Amino acid sequence: MATTSEIRVEAAFEEFERPRWRVSGIWQFARRQPLGAAGGIIVIIMILAALFADVLAPYDPVANDFMAMSEAPSWTHPLGTDQFGRDLLSRIIYGARTALFVGFVAAFVGGTAGLILGVTSAYFGGLFDLVFQRVMDVFMAFPLVIMALAVVAILGKGTENVILAILIPFIPRCARVVRSSALSIREMPYVDAARALGYRHHRIILRHMIPNVTAPFLIMLTAFVGQAILLEASLSYLGLGVQEPTPAWGLMLQGGAEEYAESAPWMPIFPGIAISLAVFGFNLFGDAIRDTLDPRLRAR
Amino acid sequence: MTRFRKTLMGTALAGAAALLAQVAGAEEPQRGGTLHFVVPDEPPSFDGHRETTFAAVHPIAPFYSLLVRVNPDNPSSTTDFVCDLCTEMAKPEDGGKRYTFQIREGVEFHDGTPLTAHDIVATFQKIIDPPEGVGSARKQYFEMVESVSAPDDKTVVFQLKYASGAFMPALANPFNYVYSKAKLDEDPHWYEKNILGTGPFKFTDRQAGASMSGERYENYHFEGRPYLDGWQATFAPKQSVRVQAIRGDRAAIEFRGFPPKSRDDLKEALGDQITVQESDWNCLLIVTPNQKRKPMDDARVRKALTLAIDRWGGSEYLSEIAIVKTVGGIAFPGHPLAATKEELQEMAGYWPDIERSRAEAKRLLEEAGYAGGLDIVMNNREIDQPYKIVGTWLIDQWRQVGIRATQEVRPTGPFYDQLRTKKEWDVSLEFNCQTIVNPLLDVSKYISEDKSGSQYGGYIDRELDEMFEEMNRAPEEEKQREIMRAYEKRILDEQVHSMITLWWYRIVPHRSYVKGWKISPSHYINQDLSNVWLDKSLM
Numbered sequence: 001m002a003t004t005s006e007i008r009v010e011a012a013f014e015e016f017e018r019p020r021w022r023v024s025g026i027w028q029f030a031r032r033q034p035l036g037a038a039g040g041i042i043v044i045i046m047i048l049a050a051l052f053a054d055v056l057a058p059y060d061p062v063a064n065d066f067m068a069m070s071e072a073p074s075w076t077h078p079l080g081t082d083q084f085g086r087d088l089l090s091r092i093i094y095g096a097r098t099a100l101f102v103g104f105v106a107a108f109v110g111g112t113a114g115l116i117l118g119v120t121s122a123y124f125g126g127l128f129d130l131v132f133q134r135v136m137d138v139f140m141a142f143p144l145v146i147m148a149l150a151v152v153a154i155l156g157k158g159t160e161n162v163i164l165a166i167l168i169p170f171i172p173r174c175a176r177v178v179r180s181s182a183l184s185i186r187e188m189p190y191v192d193a194a195r196a197l198g199y200r201h202h203r204i205i206l207r208h209m210i211p212n213v214t215a216p217f218l219i220m221l222t223a224f225v226g227q228a229i230l231l232e233a234s235l236s237y238l239g240l241g242v243q244e245p246t247p248a249w250g251l252m253l254q255g256g257a258e259e260y261a262e263s264a265p266w267m268p269i270f271p272g273i274a275i276s277l278a279v280f281g282f283n284l285f286g287d288a289i290r291d292t293l294d295p296r297l298r299a300r
Numbered sequence: 301m302t303r304f305r306k307t308l309m310g311t312a313l314a315g316a317a318a319l320l321a322q323v324a325g326a327e328e329p330q331r332g333g334t335l336h337f338v339v340p341d342e343p344p345s346f347d348g349h350r351e352t353t354f355a356a357v358h359p360i361a362p363f364y365s366l367l368v369r370v371n372p373d374n375p376s377s378t379t380d381f382v383c384d385l386c387t388e389m390a391k392p393e394d395g396g397k398r399y400t401f402q403i404r405e406g407v408e409f410h411d412g413t414p415l416t417a418h419d420i421v422a423t424f425q426k427i428i429d430p431p432e433g434v435g436s437a438r439k440q441y442f443e444m445v446e447s448v449s450a451p452d453d454k455t456v457v458f459q460l461k462y463a464s465g466a467f468m469p470a471l472a473n474p475f476n477y478v479y480s481k482a483k484l485d486e487d488p489h490w491y492e493k494n495i496l497g498t499g500p501f502k503f504t505d506r507q508a509g510a511s512m513s514g515e516r517y518e519n520y521h522f523e524g525r526p527y528l529d530g531w532q533a534t535f536a537p538k539q540s541v542r543v544q545a546i547r548g549d550r551a552a553i554e555f556r557g558f559p560p561k562s563r564d565d566l567k568e569a570l571g572d573q574i575t576v577q578e579s580d581w582n583c584l585l586i587v588t589p590n591q592k593r594k595p596m597d598d599a600r601v602r603k604a605l606t607l608a609i610d611r612w613g614g615s616e617y618l619s620e621i622a623i624v625k626t627v628g629g630i631a632f633p634g635h636p637l638a639a640t641k642e643e644l645q646e647m648a649g650y651w652p653d654i655e656r657s658r659a660e661a662k663r664l665l666e667e668a669g670y671a672g673g674l675d676i677v678m679n680n681r682e683i684d685q686p687y688k689i690v691g692t693w694l695i696d697q698w699r700q701v702g703i704r705a706t707q708e709v710r711p712t713g714p715f716y717d718q719l720r721t722k723k724e725w726d727v728s729l730e731f732n733c734q735t736i737v738n739p740l741l742d743v744s745k746y747i748s749e750d751k752s753g754s755q756y757g758g759y760i761d762r763e764l765d766e767m768f769e770e771m772n773r774a775p776e777e778e779k780q781r782e783i784m785r786a787y788e789k790r791i792l793d794e795q796v797h798s799m800i801t802l803w804w805y806r807i808v809p810h811r812s813y814v815k816g817w818k819i820s821p822s823h824y825i826n827q828d829l830s831n832v833w834l835d836k837s838l839m
Binding site: 062063064066069083084157158239243244245254255256258259260261262263 | 537538539540543559561562565613616617620621682684688689691692693695696699706707708709710
């Protein structure tokens with residue numbers, strides 16, 4: 001069984017190999033993790049679509065065109081139009097912006113909060129850890145969607161509240177995973193040494209413990225982005241997320257898409273594919289990162 | 301055969317066919333069964349006097365009786381009223397200034413207490429002159445009423461200030477549920493959270509967010525009615541869910557209405573198992589600017605908003621995807637008091653040239669100091685048809701003159717809370733849906749805040765109030781029409797207190813086994829379900 005000290009040693013070797021990794025690392029990653037690379041490509045495409053939506057989208061995503069209501073896919077509208085005559089391709093491209101914004105912010109803020117809380121809990125241990133973990137247990141007793149629904153019900157709708165609704169359930173999940181890694185790090189000699197040198201708690205936590213739990217944190221982070229995208233789409237579909245006419249994939253699945261699902265199937269199909277691909281991409285990419293960063297899996 | 305004889309014979313044949321159809325159609329009602337229907341929303345409260353939404357009618361009206369009501373066999377009529385709790389329709393006395401009603405004997409509330417004239421008086425006093433802190437959405441309908449009294453247990457007298465043709469339609473309003481005086485004396489808010497009436501059905505159950513149900517009241521004052529054993533209303537905000545519920549026979553009907561697409565889908569899927577009833581609808585969606593908040597206190601901004609809306613174009617296309625259709629002013633289109641197309645086109649927001657209209661909107665915004673555009677918040681109701689559809693369309697219309705609107709969609713309860721109390725919005729999409737087509741009363745919503753029970757723009761306009769009163773006192777229709785035009789112009793053009801979007805069109809596709817229910821231009825009328833029955837041979 002690999003010990004934490006072995007991980008540190010391997011990490012130290014990686015420090016020396018890093019320049020080579022930068023040059024050919026992407027190719028090596030793609031060869032070792034072809035599915036992960038495919039996921040990475042999907043993620044990159046999404047990011048590019050979100051960043052350059054203004055350039056890439058052929059139409060204004062919110063402009064109604066009643067001369068093109070519910071049009072089937074064609075050269076003019078490659079993915080068809082909705083009941084307002086809005087171009088679905090443009091709305092999906094702009095929708096990537098909403099999905100990624102919500103996904104990244106919720107995952108990063110929720111994950112980071114969980115990281116700090118998890119490591120702090122492990123570091124102090126004792127009664128603090130016991131109470132804190134029971135509080136986390138309470139939060140984790142609620143399924144992700146239920147918890148997010150409850151938060152939206154209390155705070156109200158809108159992008160900011162949706163982000164809050166998504167990131168709050170992430171905190172205990174990340175804290176729990178990170179804590180389990182941090183518990184072993186707490187016992188490491190260098191942490192004892194830092195204590196003996198009289199460093200303050202926050203310095204030990206931030207400078208000595210958190211950097212050593214980055215691997216599980218990054219893995220959680222990538223998984224969270226996919227989950228956050230799915231949650232945002234779910235909340236929007238339920239009418240609790242962003243509101244019309246904001247282009248958002250979940251929102252595109254409700255209303256007209258439900259009503260016209262039989263006569264204009266492109267309305268639900270393409271946003272559905274976008275959501276599935278995004279989550280699939282992030283999950284593949286996250287798995288690959290886990291395999292790469294986890295020395296036990298990397299050794300196989 | 302001469303042309304005249306051919307026409308005569310054709311007419312005779314058509315008449316005979318119609319007679320046969322009528323005879324064949326006069327089916328004997330069958331007793332028994334439970335009617336399952338879907339309702340797009342939950343009632344914000346159970347108090348019909350306070351509420352203005354169908355959600356406080358479809359699952360609530362079956363528990364209550366009215367003093368007089370629209371004839372359930374002729375619900376489209378604007379003049380056919382019949383007794384519900386009275387024994388005979390009152391004749392106007394004292395030059396039309398007094399109406400005396402005799403109350404039915406032996407009527408009991410569902411808890412067994414007898415109904416008397418004092419209950420009716422307490423009910424109308426609550427509607428006309430509610431206690432402090434108690435809402436009454438239709439108090440302005442009774443402007444002409446001086447007093448309501450009960451000289452004895454069986455007699456109710458309405459004394460009017462002046463004779464008015466608007467009195468009887470106001471009395472027959474389907475929201476005027478008759479309540480128990482004892483309960484109102486106990487707590488004037490009691491009926492907001494409780495149900496106790498004398499209607500054809502007794503309350504049995506309510507699952508918040510899910511359903512409500514009622515069972516037959518055996519002591520109902522119309523013998524032999526109701527025909528149903530009971531009913532269950534399922535709340536389903538999503539239109540697709542309601543359509544699928546009817547398609548899968550989990551529900552037999554939705555009384556409000558569906559867009560043309562849903563009608564066509566149901567008809568195509570179920571053929572003869574679906575019957576469709578259609579009607580013009582005395583209902584319209586309006587945009588109300590919050591005049592207590594900047595920049596909506598500026599008439600130029602309000603005018604820019606209405607000028608940006610292409611109603612004529614919107615009518616053509618939105619009618620394909622939503623339950624809206626007709627371009628109109630404040631009065632029911634087609635009514636003698638309503639504006640003609642030419643008259644409408646004279647007003648802001650109805651100009652035939654939308655480009656000129658939008659150029660004027662931009663100019664007004666610039667003049668008001670919003671040359672760089674304007675950000676506004678729109679309060680909207682979480683119901684697809686037609687709120688969210690029209691809301692999305694309006695945002696696109698305003699976008700074209702540089703107004704960036706953010707839509708905040710809320711379920712009915714919070715929506716009304718915002719509309720009435722919180723008022724954290726610049727504009728709100730709301731409605732003016734009325735019962736019996738009677739423009740003289742229907743337009744009362746627009747009078748000053750302190751006189752109207754349902755004006756949410758927050759303005760006081762005494763000139764408008766005077767016009768309203770003068771119009772209601774005017775004996776001749778010609779004069780009423782003349783005042784109505786000035787009243788309408790002030791509301792929609794000069795002051796832009798309100799912006800009419802489009803009038804609704806009612807389409808109710810339902811399971812063919814549902815019998816005894818007739819459509820009307822109002823989704824509030826004829827909803828006590830006492831006449832409804834289920835044809836078991838078609839189930």
